[in-house]
Amino acid sequence: MPKIDLYRNVHMGQRARLFTLATELGAADITHSGAAAEQAERCLAMTQELREHADHEDTFIHQLLRERAPEAADALDAEHIRLDAAFTTLDEQARSLPGTPADALPEAQHALYLALNEVISAYLAHLHLEETVAMPALWQYAGDTELDAVLAAFRGSRTPEEALTDLRRMLPALPPAVRAAIARGVVEAVPGQEAGLLAAATTTLSLGQRQRLYEDLGVPEAWALQVQP
CATH class of the missing domain: 1.20.120 (Four Helix Bundle (Hemerythrin (Met), subunit A))
Incomplete structure (x- = not known):
C-alpha cells in the first residue's frame, strides 16, 4: 500500500x-x-x-x-x-x-x-x-x-467550492492512475451527485485526459456531463 x-x-x-x-x-x-x-x-x-x-x-x-x-x-x-x-x-x-x-x-x-x-x-x-x-x-x-x-482535518476545513478548486488545480498534473484514484474517491463520497461532481472537477483537464479518466473509471463521458453543478 x-x-x-x-x-x-x-x-x-x-x-x-x-x-x-x-x-x-x-x-x-x-x-x-x-x-x-x-x-x-x-x-x-x-x-x-x-x-x-x-x-x-x-x-x-x-x-x-x-x-x-x-x-x-x-x-x-x-x-x-x-x-x-x-x-x-x-x-x-x-x-x-x-x-x-x-x-x-x-x-x-x-x-x-x-x-x-x-x-x-x-x-x-x-x-x-x-x-x-x-x-x-x-x-x-x-x-x-x-x-x-x-x-x-484539512479536508474538513474546506468548503465544497474550495475542495472543487483544489481538485481542478491538482488533477491535470497527476498521472492517470493517481488521477483516477482521487476522482473515484471523490465521486463515491457523494452518492447521487456523481455526474455533476465529476463534470465540475474535470473542467481543467485536456480532452485526452478527460477521456482517459472516464475510461479508467469505467464510465462513459456522457455520464459525467449529464448534470452540471
Missing part, C-alpha cells in the same frame, strides 16, 4: 501551474488592451494562493512536524524568509505593471517575468525540502493514523 504523502499531489499541481504562468507571461503580447492588468492579476493570484497554501500546511501539517521532528520544522521556517521576500517583490512588480507607460512596458513585463521566476526558484527549493526532508521525517516519527487525521 502506498505511503500517505501529504505533499506530493498538490505540489505537482503547483509546479505545473507555476511553469505555465511563467511561459505564458514571457510570451504575452502586453500591448493589447487589458493584457497588462490580466498578467498582473494572474501573478497576484498565484502569490495569494501560495501564501494560503503555506498557512494550510502550517496549520494542519507542520504542528505535527514541530512536535516530532523540530529540526525539519526549523529548516522549513528558514525557507519562508526567502519565500516571503520573493513574494513581496513579485507583488510589487505586478501592481506597478498596469500603470506603466507604453514605451516602458516591454522592460516592465520582463522585470515581472524575472520576479516570477525568482519566486519559482525559491518555491521549488521549498517544495524539495518538504518532500525530501519533512515528509520522510513524518513517515519516521508519525504513524498512518496521525497522517490520515491530518488529511481528514
